[in-house]
Amino acid sequence: MTIDRFTTPLYGIAEAAGYLAIPASTFTTWAFGYQRRQRDGRTVHAKPVITAARAERPHEASVPFIGLAEGYALAAFRQAGVPLQRIRPSIDALQRELGLEHALASRRLFTDGAEVLYDYAEHAGDESARELVVVRNNQRVFAEVVESYLRRVDFAPDGYAKVIALPQYRVAEITVDAEHGFGRPRFARGGAKLEDVIDLFQAGEPVDVVAEEYGLTREEIEDVLRVATRAAA
Template structure:
């Protein structure tokens, strides 16, 4: 288990806000993948050694619970891992490097810390010589050299810039702008709407807009009701339709 440290009074760490399925949906990824990150996994094969991965995401309570078990800080950790997935690099190949980077950064919940954003790419380069050849090759795919310094690839950077960090202390994530939206601006703050996503511009809970659309109200009417740009509401409508089509296929 990824342990929660002594920030027990901080709701980002201490309050389970999301089920694993909800967190996966917010990060625009498969719930099975998020579950592997939160619960860990064990893969067995007939012709090669088994592969074991311990949890990378903070959870509270039972990792197999259908009830909310992921705190905000776990969602932020998942955001970083989701960014790595977008780089098409197998997580099991970069896992040794991630473990080394977390140790060198030297704080709990390193995947949700500004320090990872600031120095993580350079550390990934520096530890390359401590990895086997294949792990080193895959890890180097995450970074590029820019102006004499190693930085995360653009696809990863675009995710990480959606995370806002506290300025003081260990500078952990405090706000996330959710991925998967090209037009709508949807944010998550642990102290707003019980951690549920909301439209950044107005504070309108996403679920309120989605419920009205599912009930058959038009995009134009919903946008007018909540003072939202019509193109943002239209994007939510498209996501609802896409999710419904996926459910039917399944």
């Protein structure tokens, strides 16, 4: 099967949200927008901000790799403490000024995005956008938490995300890559599938045995088990 990073559905909503360590409800509003009635009777609409298609059945894949990458950038903004409803105009400015579809998944977000957001904040008086950008050595750059996320993305020759290192791991480097294993998480070192490692432990093998089997360290195994246990709670 040939996978198109932009169109082939690879992830369910809850699955994608779990990879980014955010609530599924949050990822749903990013993917499909929302319509909410306010106390004063007005209806507020918000459009989708990442690439996804409505699945025909529950738990069916609906998010392509590029949609996950867009969500990853939004997770970085969220980690910086800026709610999405406050930065939607900033995202529109990024798309407009960079002149790209899928700007949140592009290399230009990393290279030019901070400059665009800073200029937008100055002209629009938008404090939300300004919270994402700092001036360092007379250059406009993303705040540290956002920059730390974006440094974990590798880009393909077309300028769009190709490999993403998932954010919730402290020791193990776990990546998703649309060209390997249908985009499922795997260890960057050695290439073992995350699911296989966890399954072996859950089958009753001690941590040290699992580590030896896959050429990993005990600390790496304990790290992924920590995240898996927290996700299951």
